[in-house]
Amino acid sequence: MNALVTRNPSLVAAQLDYILIDGSGSMKDKWWDSMAALDGFMGTLRANNVASHGIVNVFDSHDLSLVQRDGLIGDWQTFYANPLAAHWGGTPLYDAINLMGRELQALNPPRCSIVIITDGDENGSRHTTADQARAILDWCRAQGWQVTFLGADFNNSRQAKLLGANESNSLGVQAQKLLEAGKTLGEKRVRHSQAGTDISFTDEEKKDFGGYLADQSNGK
Numbered sequence: 001m002n003a004l005v006t007r008n009p010s011l012v013a014a015q016l017d018y019i020l021i022d023g024s025g026s027m028k029d030k031w032w033d034s035m036a037a038l039d040g041f042m043g044t045l046r047a048n049n050v051a052s053h054g055i056v057n058v059f060d061s062h063d064l065s066l067v068q069r070d071g072l073i074g075d076w077q078t079f080y081a082n083p084l085a086a087h088w089g090g091t092p093l094y095d096a097i098n099l100m101g102r103e104l105q106a107l108n109p110p111r112c113s114i115v116i117i118t119d120g121d122e123n124g125s126r127h128t129t130a131d132q133a134r135a136i137l138d139w140c141r142a143q144g145w146q147v148t149f150l151g152a153d154f155n156n157s158r159q160a161k162l163l164g165a166n167e168s169n170s171l172g173v174q175a176q177k178l179l180e181a182g183k184t185l186g187e188k189r190v191r192h193s194q195a196g197t198d199i200s201f202t203d204e205e206k207k208d209f210g211g212y213l214a215d216q217s218n219g220k
Contacts, residue, residue: 005070012072013053015193016109017045020100022093022118022152023058023066023086030119030152031086033175035079037117037150037182042073044186050193053109057100061090061124064099093118094125094133097163101136104145112145113189113199119152121159134164146192146199148185152178155213168200172213181209 021034038056045052054076056069068084069076097116104112114137122130137147141164149160151172160170173181184205191197207214 005067007067008053008070011053011107011109013051014110015050015052016104016107016112017052017054017073017189018100018104018112018114019054019056020096020114020116021056021058021084022091022120023060023063023084023088024091024120024123025060025088026091027086027119027152028088030175030178031083033178034117034152035083036179037152037173037185038079038084040179040182040184041115041186041189042076042079044183045189046074048190050190052193056084057096058084058086059092059096059099060087061092062087063089064092064096065103090124091118091120091122092125093122093159094128094130096125097133097136098128101139104140109145111193112140112143113192114140114145114147115150115185116148117150117152118156118159119154130162134162138164148199150181150185151213153213155210168198168202171201171206172210174209174211174213177209177211184209 052073054069054073058066140147149156149165149170153175155172156170188199192199
């Protein structure tokens, strides 16, 4: 595991926000928009005084676990000031989900919200099938944890469905709307922490954020 931070052996808050983000080559031209989405999400949690331990893992075919944030979200620099690094390889999504699941099982957080950000379909997993990746995420859901898929300039509805999500658990976002989408996701995360409301997206939100992406039946 090639981590860029000193990993915490345990969580420093009862709530965990785990962000798994695609660091493949096709993400290069939307990296800053994706950083904006993370800043929108993080800033909304901070503004509402949500105490959460965050882990941000960038994955690609060169490294399945490039962990670059691990600690209280309230202590983080912005992603604009300190952007994430990436190796720009392929997209072994299923293997990355497998590794994430093993880590979450070891950490065993009382509460957890998982956000998976990609801009394309699975490509290159060697150890994990789609069914196995879905089983891992189904196990996460069975713990009562939220699993949300965010597509960066990508209609990720088919991918999310393949991995066990329903229509409301995924959102394809045009690149220029990623900041706004990150803030919206943060607002839903706040409501989840305060009232237990599920993190989900309406048809209207899908239409607003996705725009032309809704016409892409096969993703990228």
